[in-house]
Amino acid sequence: MGRAGTGTRGAAVAVAVAGPLLLLLLLLAGAPPAAAGDAKKSDVRLVSEQFSQSPQKLSFYSWYGSARLFHFRVPPDAVLLRWLLQVSRGGGPACTDVEVTVYFRYGAPPVINPLDTGFPANTSVQPSFLIKMLQSNASVNVSHPAPGDWFVAAHLPPSSQKIEVKGFVPTCAYIFQPDMLVLRAVEVFILEPDVPLPQTLLSHPSYLKIFIPENTRELRLELRGCATNGSLGCPVRLTVGSATLPRNFQKVLTCVSPSWACHLLLPSPPWDRWLQVTARSLAGPHVSVAFRAVAALTACRPWTPNSQHLLPSGTNQSYNASAGLLPPSPGSRGPGRRSRLGSGPFCLMSYPVLREDMDVVSVRFRPVDRVSMLVQSAVPSVLRLHLNTGMDSGGSLTVSLQANQTAVTNNTLVVVCVNAASPFLSFNTSLNCTTAFFQGYPLSLSASSRQADLVIPYPETDNWYLSLQLVCPESPEECEQTSVLVETTLYLVPCLNDCGPYGQCLLLRRHSYLYAGCSCKAGWRGWSCTDNSTAQTVAQQRVATLLLTLSNLMFLAPIAVSVHRLLLVEASVYAYTMFFSTFYHACDQPGEAVLCILSYDTLQYCDFLGSGVSIWVTILCMARLKAALKHVLFLLGTLVFAMSLQLDRRGAWNMMGPCLFAFVVMVTMWVYRCGHRRQCYPTSWQRWGFFLLPGISMAAVAVAIYTSMMTSDNYYYTHSIWHMLLAGSAAFLLPPREEHTEPWACSQKLTCRYQICKSHREELYAVT
Secondary structure, X not given: OEEEOOOOOOOOEEEEOOOHHHHHHHHHHHOOOEOOOOOOOOOEOEEEEEEEOOOEXXXXXXXXXXXXXXXXXXXXXXXXXXXXXXXXXXXXXXXXXXXXXXXXXXXXXXXXXXXXXXXXXOEOOOOXXXXXXXXXXXXXXXXXXXXXXEXXXXXXXXXXXXXXXXXXXXXOEEEEXXXXXXXXXXXXXXXXXXXXXXXXXXXXXEEEEEEEOOOEEEEEEEEEEEEEOOEEOOOEEEEEOOEOOOOOOOEEEEEOOOOOOEEEEEEOOOOOEEEEEEEEEOOOOOOOEEEEEEEEEEEXXXXXOOOHHHOOOOOOOOOOXXXXXXXXXXXXXXXXXXXXXXXXXXXXXXXXXXXXXXXXXXXXXXXXXXXXXXXXXXXXXXXXXXXXXXXXXXXXXXXXXEEOOOOOOOOOEEEEEEEEOOOOOOOOOOOOOEOOOOEOEEEEEOOOOOEEEEEEEOXXXXXXXXXXXXXXXXXXXXXXXXXXXXXXXXXXXXXXXXXXXXXEEEEEEEOOEEEEEEEEOOOOEOOOOOEOOOOOOHHHHHHHHHHHHHHHHHHHHHHXXXXXXXXXXXXXXXXXXXXXXXXXXXXXXXXXXXXXXXXXXXXXXXXXXXXXHHHHHHXXXXXXXXXXXXXXXXXXXXXXXXXXXHHOOOEHHHHHHHHHHHHHHHHHHHHHHHHHXXXXXXXXXXXXXXXXXXXXXXHHHHHHHHHHOOEOOOHHHHHHHHHHHHHHHHHHHOOOOOOOOOOOHHHOEOOOOOEEEEEOOOOEEEEO
């Protein structure tokens, strides 16, 4: 079944469970039709559209890259949006059903926190809208969705700390696919400003829309001349705006009595877009409701400060650095006065902003030809940030403000609001930063706190506005002659502070959409790897590095035994493994204790190759093959390991397969010798009791630790034990030297530096 998560404050969102075919039938049969005009005429036509994306395999959650992201675009004039969510399971009967968490958000990828970790300071995070799927199918309905980008993210429960070896545990695949069905109104009535639009409602709603131009300060919607079956009455409900997730700011106006004016006032509606309005009758069926809808827009003109003072001047010229920033003189048409065109008073000071694209999801915003912006008490100062390219929602918007140290007094306060779609302009009546359909982010600068910072992860795709105004709560008269210069630092960055010293900023991709996330290490967690609740100290990091590197010195034992018994090829392999395993783990460490002599991928490949070949040569050496055959198998096995590790470096059977083949060869040779000699091989009980059994026991414990006991917390200890057990077992399992071979045979040298080598076949000595 599907279970809804964080609510949406009245948003028309429903969650249901059904099969895909049933959901499609419900969408087509139960969709709310839109109608206007006479009942005998046909209703407003609706068309259905379906959008689908390729399925993705879900992963257990460990960081944001574990979630699978889907990007949809909802067309304009949509009246109903339905997501069909399907999860299929594969991998055999050992795989069970797991809970799938699905997030939805409008305008940007959802900001999720399944691990309940901390966010960086000054980061503003809104709750996510989510559902938890316990069955294979579910659906989510959204009435009157906002047009534009919608994102769906899904993941499995948080991953366990156990390190599982691929091939030893069943691999379960959970495939997730969302489909989007949209009902869109083909015929929508256009509501023009100050032009009454007659409407007649029966049992079906009427869909209207009005275009909100830029620099609109206020929108007033009013119903006039309401009549129900010819008599006075206005049982009409108006729903203004589109539904968004996770927060919904649709406005609802219910009109019942005709004795009072039925109107809705919206301050700072979203600029430069169509605004949807739905009128629905509250009367019973077959009751006609007629009215006239009227929309009135209050416009204001932005005033752009003069920048001529910033142009280069001669050596004998001088100017006031803030002269061009001041508003017009009282005798001119300045802020708060009527403009010459009569289109409305100046309501804001608009500062042009230069957008500088520096890299992928990396943008710098700065006011044109200036560093600071002037803030006064008469009207707000506004900066517009263009984040509407469709590729800007995958990073973090950082806002840093700093006021002049001498301009801000104890009685003055610079109030700042960061809003999307339209700026907040009502500082004189409220300081809550709320516009018609958006709850802004408030900041403030004062004498005690002259700097303010804000971080917005994954900002919505839209135009963002930074509004600042000077406020004097105790003595408003003091602000009339006061102005403050505020320096702004505005960036869109992939990751905040590049994820810090204990994280890596990774660029993720879903088709052509790019977004960034932080992959943390050394126990650090959080959105930007700033949560140190489970972090390792520097001392712990150094101890872990020493354990994983110095434990490889145990390979000195099999190297010495091999040289002593004239097994020079085996000694070379063990030395190779010891070297690359040491430096691979020195490079693999997080935090400060890191040393990489080669690239990480090269060191990892050489370490895995050396480990596999060491096991291969040890087992074949125990088989006591002829020298020529043994060296041929050494070479062939090394080539097979090199190929298999290139195909799948983490596959357990890529390493275990050749080792099992070597084990079969060894057992075959031992059985042959047992039958040929009519006695057990090896023949000495001392060999079994003091060498073979301890070596086999150490190898068995090492395999058990490697396959079933390692976790993220104990990795440094268990993997170090694995190193020592593997090297120790090789030292015990190596066969003894031949009876006619003297120890250190090739190390005997004459004083004249000639070497005596012995030919066992001819029993001759030669000087070379």
